[in-house]
Amino acid sequence: MADHTHQIGDKNHEESQVAVVMVPLPAQGHLNQLLHLSRLLSAASLPVYYVGAATHIRQAKLRVQGWDLSTTAAIHFHEFPTPRFENPLPNPHSLIKFPAQIVPSLSASLNLRDPVFNFVKELSKSFRRVIVIYDFLMAYVVQDIPTIQNSESYCFRSISSFYLYSFCWDAAGRPDLHLPDEAKNVLKEIPSRDGVFSPEFTDFSNVQRESNRNFSGDIYNSSRAIEGLYLDLLAKEKTTGTDKTWAIGPFNPVLIPEKKSHKCLEWLEKQPQSSVIFVSFGTTCSLSDEQVKELALGLERSEQRFIWVLRDADKGDIFTGDVRKVELPEGFEGRVKERGIILTDWAPQLAILSHSATGGFMSHCGWNSCIESISMGVPMATWPMHSDQPTNAVLITKALRIGVEVRDWEHRDGVLSANTVENAIRRLMASSEGDEMRKRAKELGADVRNSVMEGGSSHMEMKSFISHITR
DSSP: OOOOTTOOOOTTSGGGGEEEEEEOOSSHHHHHHHHHHHHHHHTTTOOEEEEEEHHHHHHHHHTOOSSOGGGOTTEEEEEEOOOOOOOOOOOTTOSSOSOGGGHHHHHHGGGGHHHHHHHHHHHTTTSSEEEEEEEGGGTTTTTTGGGSTTEEEEEEEOSOHHHHHHHHHHHTTOOOOSOOHHHHHHHTTOOOOTTSSOHHHHHHHHHHHHHOOSOSOEEESOOHHHHHHHHHHHHHTTTTSOSOEEEOOOOSOSSOOOOOOSHHHHHHTTSOTTOEEEEEOTTTOOOOHHHHHHHHHHHHHHTOEEEEEOOOOOOSSTTSSOOOOOOOOTTHHHHHTTTEEEEOSOOOHHHHHHSTTEEEEEEOOOHHHHHHHHHTTOOEEEOOOSTTHHHHHHIIIIISOOEEESSOGGGOSSOOOHHHHHHHHHHHHSSHHHHHHHHHHHHHHHHHHHHTSTTSHHHHHHHHHHHHHTO
């Protein structure tokens, strides 16, 4: 099947007179999304310059999934010297699960303000227009760009529109607005924001918010098939200060080339359809030793097939310093070796989720993981840890009804018991309720994949965005 997703553009057009500069936040789920978007825009004959500190550019390139970087000549990586920052180890025993260990590297990214400005200014001499697409959490870095006459800035919201709308609604005191009943009912389920961020990150985020003034529109890694209602509400109410919004996701490839090179993919080939639960908590979450043991026992007792990615959270610089090795219960691997596989390194998440043997995804509910799971039609077991994740879990379980709750946010401080883990896995993987969710997830996944094909909503919005920036 040919991949016609988002393929827009004609080399005879004047797009080459317009260059795009990507300014990602140096954290994996953010680096990743804007690298995927770089692929889509470069396919429209637009030269794309992906910029950042050398160590984070290296990280982004190393971990790209679902496509081959070497086949995309129009993406140019521009490395700035890596600013110095402390590189602490993650603390798996912290009550607040926000990854405090990456905050020094995020704060160091503020030093990119002058280098990015000078780079864009130099580029502006060679192009009719330079388009800067920046992660909202890099607003401070790009605040001077509007002073360059032939440049425009677009804010990439690296979160769901549901999260952004509910965040603003919550911050406004949860007003009784004239909302559709569907929205009213779901918004009531939004958990408190207590404990979602560390104080240091809140300070960093406030700096970005204060800097985010002069931009020409918002871009979302989302699809109207998933959250059209909330995209419309954001635009109608100009919640972020603009009604120019483009939902052009999913950015990730939705047709994954068949690669069986990884041991877990070879193993998946031998498993029955929809029989495996994939367990992974992203790149920024660290589980305590006690929690790892309970999760292991829950997986064992569930008697379900599984792939479990058990690796420690990323540091600010993933290439330096120690990495904690997590201990499993004695004899666990021997007891589950017939039906489970444990990965302790980087896993090919997109390939795993797209495999027909995968029938569920136990996840922290980072938006990157949510959008990948939705686009592959895989239902979720939600275990939010920090940031937007508790709200994304509500979108998955209550609004889209394609997931079961593992951890209730209000009880986030304790260790989740093996019994709770086992019950959630059985609900998702071995019950009629789980079968219904799988059916809904497959249908939604098909709608989302269709949205990036010729004539689909995301494809049309991508066309609109490219037409707008090359006008």
